[in-house]
Amino acid sequence: MNKIISKPTALIVEDENITRMETMDIFADAGFDVIEAWTGDMALHLLGKLPTIQLVFTDVLMPGRVDGIRLAQLIAERWPETAVMVCSGPLAFRPRTLPDKARFFPKPFNLNEVSATALALVA
């Protein structure tokens, strides 16, 4: 039991409030400590402050200068150890370059698949 002393930390980035609540609960149920951001800018700020963030789960379309895809690219550059999961409605998704390691989930996402992937990424 000395492998995981504390829970892994996940950052949920989603501008829609209730969707964010639900996503946070999914990750909390999966065993994560969960923190939240509702813009890409805010997520970058938190990533800079909190080196313990192991995983970022982000929406694509968000207000502000940094959308989910840009956020994934910046994380790959600056925090290559941090896992990234990107989700979006299929209609809103533009085929822009996601970093190789980032996982994409179309909305509505399958709860079990998201949980399982998240746990595998931080294992």
Added chain:
Amino acid sequence: MNDPAGHVRKAALSGYDILQTPAETGFDDLVALATQICETPVGLISFVASDRQWFKARIGFAPCETPLSQSICAHALAERDILIIPDLTQDLRTRDNTLVTGEPFIRFYAGAVLTAANGIAIGTLCVIDSKPRPEGLTPQQASGLQALARQVMTQLELRRVIRERDRALTTSDEARDALQISEERFRLSSRATMDREGDTFHWDDALTRVYGYVASTVTPTAAWWFEHIHPEDRDRVRQKVLSATEVGPRWADAYRFQRADGTYADVLNQAFLVRSKAGRVVRMTGVMLDNSARAAADQHQSLLNHELSHRLKNTLAIVQAIAAQTLRNASSLDSARDALLRRLIALGKAHDILLASNTEQAGMEAVIRGALALHDNQQAGRFRIGGPPLEIGPKAALALALMIHELATNAAKYGALSTEAGHIGIRWQIDAAGDDPQLRLCWTESGGPPVSTPSRTGFGTRLIERGLAGTIGGTVKLEYQPSGVTCDLVAPVAGFQEKVEILN
């Protein structure tokens, strides 16, 4: 001066549009004639406005207007046709008039009433003397003065008719211009024809009209045409023409064609190929339709569709999350079903309000009332809602509706709405003092049973505490006072008014 007829007179005067206009010979002549006929040093055409009299023409009298208190003409308006006062110092109406008691010490007055077509007296043509005239006017002078007064009215009517005709002419000029503009638009949207024989191109004058080229600067070759096709479209069009030349009777393409000013028009081009008996193409005839306006409309339509699908996706995501959260926190399936249904109704009401306006905004009060509709038993005074009018954006409207709905749901179960006497105040105000104006919304329950802090925090409470504040920023303080629940929200007005932006 008590003047009940004042507003009627004012309307009649404004119909002639005469006040404060410059002197006109026609009126000056009539005043000159009046002084000659009546043998007086002073003559005036006076219009009696609501607070002053104004002189359109005057002889022997300097001011162009006087206050109504100095007006003798105002008294004349009460007469049918003419007022004659032989000695102004002896008449009750005029003896204290400052024009009588002081400079210029006037003594005699005779005024013929100017009556508008609708019977309203609007002023006088009057003559004045500095000496009293016990004999007044002779009958000839009096009828002469009245005849001249009628002439003044004729002049006024004439002016009015001329003005109306001018206005009508202006209107018809504008209509004609509008017609020209619309014809021009039609011509602009029309087509240029091209005719190619060998390498020689013949364009019709639409190349000038639609695309702005001066004919003398156009090289009449296929090469010139290709050069003016957008580089990204050029090879494709060239290829189409080539393959049509080999096999087809016609070709059509949509491409960008450069106008003389350097900008590109979206054109639709259709062309027919005429072949010799041997099958060789001898001629290509086509039309190039400027489709820019249509293309812009299509682009707008596509943007709207994109936005609509984004909205739909978002709404479904919210509904999915509300359903998941409701189930996750429910004590039984029945209670979950009921709570979910009610939440979706509250959300739907807010959507209706947003959709009802073309601006995609909703009134703060309308959103609150919509969210309370489920909880309103029509008992008077149940809800006391008030605050300054504020239009709020879609995100804030949906979150506010859910927040109010949850507060009301709790109030119906445990708070002010669970008793007959209970009532709820919902009031907001805007603090615009700082750079970032804040809206403060207070929910205050009273008259209900004593309340205490619930043991567990459900989804409803999260919606209250984080639903709106988590969407637009701000803070929420939910307190379970013994006297009733209070909920204070402070959030930036800018957040309330934020519109949905679509990122591409």
